[in-house]
Amino acid sequence: MKESTKLMLQKHGWRVDRFIHNYFYFRFYYPYVAILRQFVLRLKYLSWFKPIIPLGKMIFNRYHAKVLSYEDTRKIFSLNEDLQYISDENKKIVPYKYATKIIFQEPENIVVMDCPCKKACHAPAEDISSCLAVGKSVTSFWLEHCQKYHPRKISQKEALEIIKHFRKKKHVTQAFFKVATGGSTGVICNCHPDTCVSLQATKFSRRISSELSMTAQSGYSVIYDADKCIHCGKCAEMCGFAAMVFENGQRAYHRDLCMGCGLCVESCPQDALSLYADPEKLKPLDLDHIRAKAASLQN
Ligand code: SF4
Ligand code: SF4
Numbered sequence: 001m002k003e004s005t006k007l008m009l010q011k012h013g014w015r016v017d018r019f020i021h022n023y024f025y026f027r028f029y030y031p032y033v034a035i036l037r038q039f040v041l042r043l044k045y046l047s048w049f050k051p052i053i054p055l056g057k058m059i060f061n062r063y064h065a066k067v068l069s070y071e072d073t074r075k076i077f078s079l080n081e082d083l084q085y086i087s088d089e090n091k092k093i094v095p096y097k098y099a100t101k102i103i104f105q106e107p108e109n110i111v112v113m114d115c116p117c118k119k120a121c122h123a124p125a126e127d128i129s130s131c132l133a134v135g136k137s138v139t140s141f142w143l144e145h146c147q148k149y150h151p152r153k154i155s156q157k158e159a160l161e162i163i164k165h166f167r168k169k170k171h172v173t174q175a176f177f178k179v180a181t182g183g184s185t186g187v188i189c190n191c192h193p194d195t196c197v198s199l200q201a202t203k204f205s206r207r208i209s210s211e212l213s214m215t216a217q218s219g220y221s222v223i224y225d226a227d228k229c230i231h232c233g234k235c236a237e238m239c240g241f242a243a244m245v246f247e248n249g250q251r252a253y254h255r256d257l258c259m260g261c262g263l264c265v266e267s268c269p270q271d272a273l274s275l276y277a278d279p280e281k282l283k284p285l286d287l288d289h290i291r292a293k294a295a296s297l298q299n
Pocket of ligand 1: 222238244260264
């Protein structure tokens with residue numbers, strides 16, 4: 001048995017069912033996501049079918065994503081020590097029932113691999129290599145088992161360059177949490193609203209119910225300095241959630257729709273926009289805050 005398979009078995013303990021799910025999920029990453037996408041695409045025809053809400057919640061409680069700001073992503077790809085925080089408080093960050101563990105073990109281990117969503121959605125070839133794994137457990141499995149998806153080890157600096165590159169191209173940074181991968185994060189991806197199965201699932205499921213979402217907002221909202229704005233509309237072009245819109249020369253911001261990704265802020269040539277931690281939203285996945293919480297548990 002390969003070392004990474006043993007590591008995966010250890011991670012799941014007596015939950016052999018989750019080990020098997022995890023094993024097949026990564027071994028067959030592309031067909032798994034391609035099949036899932038077929039279900040997601042059908043959600044857009046089901047906005048009238050309310051009985052699907054409990055099923056949607058059951059699935060999303062097990063597999064969901066958290067939008068990350070650039071700064072919170074930078075902290076993850078600068079981490080040089082193990083960090084573990086397992087607490088019900090995490091539900092304020094990722095508001096789902098099961099997969100809410102924040103665990104980074106040997107976080108300097110980073111691998112980039114082909115993104116199954118982008119392959120399934122026929123994204124441009126240059127965008128395919130964009131799925132990032134952080135931590136020994138997932139990276140070693142990808143390197144040993146997933147050669148057909150072209151995994152390659154990269155440095156933290158390279159990971160951040162990839163993140164910056166894709167953010168300029170309207171890709172939202174998301175951390176994925178999944179029961180089958182141990183209930184914690186380990187995969188961070190660069191997700192375009194048109195080619196990401198989770199963003200499409202969120203879009204279509206919200207048509208069924210505003211409470212149904214596969215994606216958790218980052219916890220930030222946007223403030224605007226009207227004196228600096230030159231009404232160029234770039235912020236609205238970058239927003240994949242219709243939260244920042246520009247019509248007839250007027251900019252409008254819908255805070256309730258804003259996922260706090262920060263792409264509009266980074267695109268503004270005038271520095272007229274900035275993110276703030278919104279007390280009425282979720283808490284950000286901010287490793288400074290999580291490290292402090294984890295330390296207080298140990299004392
Ligand atoms: S308004 Fe800005 S921060 Fe909010 S979702 Fe749109 S691009 Fe992201
Ligand atoms: S990108 Fe900046 S300057 Fe341009 S419309 Fe938006 S806020 Fe104004």
